[in-house]
Amino acid sequence: MTTTTDLKQLYETDENLWLEATIELLKRKQFNQLDLENLIEELINLGKRDLAKSKGLLRQIIIHILLLQYWQIEYERSSRHWIGEIKTFRYDLNNHLTTNLINKLQDDLENIYQSAVDFVKIKTDLTIFPEKCPYTFVQLLDENYLP
Known part of the structure; x- marks a missing residue:
């Protein structure tokens, strides 16, 4: 026992x-x-890991959509790769989402977008991105949507 x-x-x-x-x-x-103390801690950490994973996948979708839409000098050479990445990240995110995660991602969409823009600015040296996220949450998850 x-x-x-x-x-x-x-x-x-x-x-x-x-x-x-x-x-x-x-x-x-x-x-x-x-062992309730550690069980509670593990459940809290599980929720944090799921949210962090979901935010990371959504950020990657936004990054690659921004690259596809704005980095014209690399479009011909890299667009097929970016589209493939968008499809992969969408698939992974859609298979991971719960109602609770959807709500949290929608609430934090602007912050996730800003994080993606910061990365793309560094990668591309471009500064032409919209101040606010121009994509709806539904568009970002839609397997057929591309800008």
């Missing part, structure tokens, strides 16, 4: 075994034996 103290020690030495033991306790509805 695993105790809460044992689980706390296991968390410090082998997080994967801790996770397996925690899942078993949950399946058996042995809630009083759970």
Whole structure:
């Protein structure tokens, strides 16, 4: 029988075994034996990781759309690559999204856009980008949308 103290020690030495033991306790509805402190911490971190991954994928979509739309000197040589990247990042993001993540991404779209613009400015030396995000959230996720 695993105790809460044992689980706390296991968390410090082998997080994967801790996770397996925690899942078993949950399946058996042995809630009083759970290491709640670390379980809560892991759930919080899981949410943060999911949000960070989603923001990163959306940022990559915006970066490549901006490159496609504005970096004309590289268009002929790189546009097919950028379109491929947009499709890949959209696929990954669409398969990762939940209602909660959608809401958080929509709320933070302007910040994500600004981060993408900052990157593209450095990469291209261009300064011609709109001040506010010219794309809707729906457009950014739409597999058929290109500017």
